[in-house]
Amino acid sequence: GQLVKMLLYTEVTRYLDFKVIEGSFVYKGGKIYKxxxxxxxxxxxxxxxxxxxxxxxxxxxxxxxxxxxxxxxxxxxxxxxxxxxxxxxxxxxxxxxxxxxxxxxxxxxxxxxxxxxxxxxxxxxxxxxxxxxxxxKSPYLYPLYGLGELPQGFARLSAIYGGTYMLNKPIEEIVIENGKVVGVKSEGEVARCKQLICDPSYVSDRVTKVGQVIRVICILSHPIKNTNDANSCQIIIPQNQVNRKSDIYVCMISSAHNVAAQGKYIAIASTTVETADPEKEIKPALDLLEPNPNFLCTLFVSISDLFAPTDLGTESQIFISRTYDATTHFETTCDDIKDIYKRMMGSEFDFEEMKRKKNDIYGEEEQQ
CATH class of the missing domain: 1.10.405.10 (Guanine Nucleotide Dissociation Inhibitor, domain 1)
Incomplete structure (x- = not known):
């Protein structure tokens, strides 16, 4: 999808290795099917x-x-x-x-x-x-060593173009002059800028809450039933199958993607919260994982607020992303990236134009 296009056209794939997710499944009547x-x-x-x-x-x-x-x-x-x-x-x-x-x-x-x-x-x-x-085996790819490799890959690419990453820096203040951002203050120093991209956690006064998402991470000692013992898979539970307004997602990976020990499987279930009992809402996904004492090693539950920007950045030049939603396939995240690009640059992000520029520089043969 869009993410693969972005990774290919930006050439960040030079710093990443991917492996296919073994199976793509859908839920119907309490069971899953390919x-x-x-x-x-x-x-x-x-x-x-x-x-x-x-x-x-x-x-x-x-x-x-x-x-x-x-x-x-x-x-x-x-x-x-x-x-x-x-x-x-x-x-x-x-x-x-x-x-x-x-x-x-x-x-x-x-x-x-x-x-x-x-x-x-x-x-x-x-x-x-x-x-x-x-x-x-499926249309989905997953980076070896986990999703943390994606920002690492872009950090390496950024360095080639003169970008600097400063990690573990406490943000004391976003410096505004005449209604526009001019820098970010950290430990007494100000990094000057003309534009700022950030997530909602840095600018609570410029975002609004639009919902919540529940995520459950399960560490299993067995693959998910009815997946032909796949060592990785994506499962989508359509909303109508469980009388909901939004889908439930399950993504399972394992040692095949270098994210778990041999014989262990990591399943991540997520959905948009619709009631006052989020853990009950995610239960159809957990039932598929068979989380009983004989199989389940560890279970982590988190409920997070979802935020969207109220300041689009036109005046302030502060461009705020949306909070990650419940999906596991990154299509909505890519839509958010393209939206930020449009707000910053004033024009749509064009994959084909980027591809043409690469061909002009490298020639079509080298792109094959």
């Missing part, structure tokens, strides 16, 4: 009945052939006007199939997309299938 994203998988999947499989196969063929620049592939659908709900009706897909298509293939967090033009959703499903074809 997410079918190809015609062959659709016909073999136990997630659907015989007739549903045929209809879903036709839908996947349509998506695979869809080209937003070729009206001959539209089959009576206007990608900029026809809603995704109407596309599902066109192929007579049932609610369970709609659930896993929208949430496990297109990676939407809610069902709001159903009444929006279908082009974005179709392209998301195509991206999922193309990523699966590229990586094999």
């Amino acid at each position: 997410v079918p994203s190809t015609e062959a998988e659709a016909l073999a999947s136990s997630l659907m009945g015989l007739f549903e499989k045929r209809r879903f196969r036709k839908f996947l063929v349509y998506v695979a052939n869809f080209d937003e620049n070729d009206p001959r592939t539209f089959e009576g659908v206007d990608p900029k006007k026809t809603t995704m709900r109407d596309v599902y009706k066109k192929f007579d897909l049932g609610q369970d199939v709609i659930d896993f298509t929208g949430h496990a293939l297109a990676l939407y967090r809610t069902d709001d997309y159903l009444d929006q033009p279908c082009q974005e959703t179709i392209n998301r499903i195509k991206l999922y299938s193309e990523s699966l074809a590229r990586y094999g």
Whole structure:
């Protein structure tokens, strides 16, 4: 998805090693099933009945052939006007199939997309299938040695371009003059700047609370049941399957990604808080992990506030990110990065333009 594009085009991949997540699964009726994203998988999947499989196969063929620049592939659908709900009706897909298509293939967090033009959703499903074809077992990648390698990789890249990282520096004050940021004060010294990027924890007076997220980290001594003993996997529990407004996510990794000892598995379950009892909300995910005394080593629960900026930075030149949400696939984080870029630079971040600049510098052959 977007994150892989960012990593490739910025060349931060020179400082990172990735390994594919072994399986992609979706929850239905208390059990998990492999997410079918190809015609062959659709016909073999136990997630659907015989007739549903045929209809879903036709839908996947349509998506695979869809080209937003070729009206001959539209089959009576206007990608900029026809809603995704109407596309599902066109192929007579049932609610369970709609659930896993929208949430496990297109990676939407809610069902709001159903009444929006279908082009974005179709392209998301195509991206999922193309990523699966590229990586094999699933469309997801995870950095060896854990997510901490991502900021480390960018720190190394930043150093090449003259950037300086100062770690463990207490922030005493963000220095403002005439309504604009001019620096950051730490231990009596001021680092001067014209623009500042920060997370909400540094500017509590410029953000608003928009919700909460619950995360549970489980250290297991066994792989998750019904995943063919995969040493890593992503599981999405669509909102409708558990009578919620937002999805529940489970990401499991292990020693295969150099983040745990041999024989240990780290599962991270997360969701947006909707009630006064967050731990009950996350229970469907924990039930899949079988967290009983015979298997579970350790369990950590955290409930965090979600913040969004009220100051967009136009005047102050302080550009504030959103708090990390419950998703585990980083699509929303990439959207936030692009939003900050637009606020800072005044124009959209263009992947293709970045790719063209690289080709101008290095030539297309070296980019292969």
